[in-house]
Amino acid sequence: MADAYPWQDSLWQQLAGRAQHAHAYLLHGPAGIGKRALAERLMASLLCQRPTAQGACGECKSCLLLKAGSHPDNYILEPEEADKAIKVDQVRDLVSFVVQTAQLGGRKVVLIEPVESMNINAANALLKSLEEPSGDTVLLLVSHQPSRLLPTIKSRCVQQACPLPGEAMSLDWLARALPDCSQEERVELLTLAAGSPLAAVNLHAQGVREQRAQVVDGVKKLLKQQQSPTQLAEGWNAIPLLLLFDWFCDWSSLILRYQLTQDEEGLGLMDMRKVIQYLAQKTAQDKVLNIQDWILAQRQKVLSKANLNRVLLLEALLVQWATLPTQR
């Protein structure tokens, strides 16, 4: 049913092999490593009438209903629109599902993803279901940012960290997922995805290498005063804001690193090495620290889905970036 990833083998055995299941699990770890798939596989296995060590049988009544999307004892809670909040009304519907009796006579299983997209009211409404377990219900909570969860939510779950796979295993898997890319391209994609193989595949699908080339070219023109912050901010409207902030954050760290170590091996991806080196030589360290603080603060706002004026924010970033080098 759900995809099984090779780096999840031991996680799967720990979770699925339990003699007794907890009332709630919190599966947490970086985005793009297959936590949702793991949760779906566990959900199917917990609902299945004849599960094996590998998971659901795929053939029993429960499995067939789940495949058809009409299992009465299964509930998936996620934002109604991508990247929006899970609303308190949605959680109230879930709470009334949890108190019902299972219709197939087995377990009920709830999957919530991402848990951090619940606002405080929604999270408090969920607490009731976590505090007063009803019958044989298992809640699977998936979180990419567990630091944003209420401590009261976390403490009521069995927490299971889902680590990043090692680079060799990720590249091995990517070789099969992206057979048309060169190994060099796959290494680059994995780096851009901060080591998350599924995120690397998504980045590839959205054309991240072309986007990156466009941004790097823009940064070079900005420093040569061939393009203005406004022109660039408007030209980058198709590029995810978070990705842009990740890159600039990364570049500011690389500049600082090079200022401290002069280590030419630590300059990041090839496309920006010369620029990083140049900026490291021409910029006072406290200026780099300041812009990095600012970028991190803005990145946090982007992550929390604050209502931001994208073009103004990027312009502010680029105005500061353009004035990093003190000598012209």
Ligand SMILES: [Zn+2]
């Ligand atoms: Zn089954």
